[in-house]
Amino acid sequence: MxxxxxxxxxxxxxxxxxxxxxxxxxxxxxxxxTQRTWEGPDAKARLGILRRAKSIAIVGASPNPARSSYFVGTYMQQSSDYRVYFVNPRADTILGQKAYPDLASLPEVPDIVDVFRKASDIPQVIDDAIAMGAPTVWVQLGIWNQEAAEYGESKGLTIVMDRCIKIEHARFHGGLHLLGFDTGQITARKTIR
Structure with a gap:
């Protein structure tokens, strides 16, 4: 412009x-x-990201059951084989697991950093992911920061934005009926193997 x-x-x-x-x-x-011109990975690439990953850090995880990060954390713990880490500087435990104050405190580098923070916080999370060597930053549904996405990609990260990792995982693995989201709007009839 x-x-x-x-x-x-x-x-x-x-x-x-x-x-x-x-x-x-x-x-x-x-x-x-405000028009969106950045496009992240397509469905096949997102499936590949989820298949290759062994660990996920949920930044902005909440111990409050009414929060979407709690719901997603519950699903990832119970319906996947990922090692799930919760990052929240104000929580000691979330869903029975230790909560870490920041990404740098994790016991390993996560394959995916799943972000439940406001759009203006995304650049800092991307910098933290770069500093620790995490390959993918996944920004949750409803959160959009195009400049941060472009910045992260320019630094070699894979960025997924405005997509729920729980919905995507369930969609690819036939589990949309588990723990909710069985709305009939998104079908889970055929599982991709």
Missing amino acids: TTDTATATEQVQLTNGLSCNVPADSPLARLLR
Whole structure:
């Protein structure tokens, strides 16, 4: 996106390859600035990530059963063979396991860092993952930070964003009915092996 200050218009590159000029302060310009252009791994690549992984660290895990991170942690503990680590500096234990204050405190480098933090916290989590050598950062459903995704990829990380690891794992392994999410909107009839 380029701005022409003399006429206060912006040239916007659209995802379809076309470009247009719009008034810089218009609602359309603000909307176009928020359009998502980054794409993460496709379904086959996400399946590969989940199959190769042996351990997952859940950053932002909560001991509160009403929180989605608790629900996902429960599923990952009970419905997968992953070694699951919980990261929360304000908790001693979560789901009967020790909670760690940060990624650097974990007993091993996790294959996946699953993130339940606000979008503005994602760059720091990516830096922490890079520092410890974790290969994948998986940012949960509803959380989007395109700049952080692009930054993480530029540093060699695999980034999955705005996807629930529980839903993806269950979808690929035929377990959407386990612990909820049996809405009928996503089918789990055929298991990928």
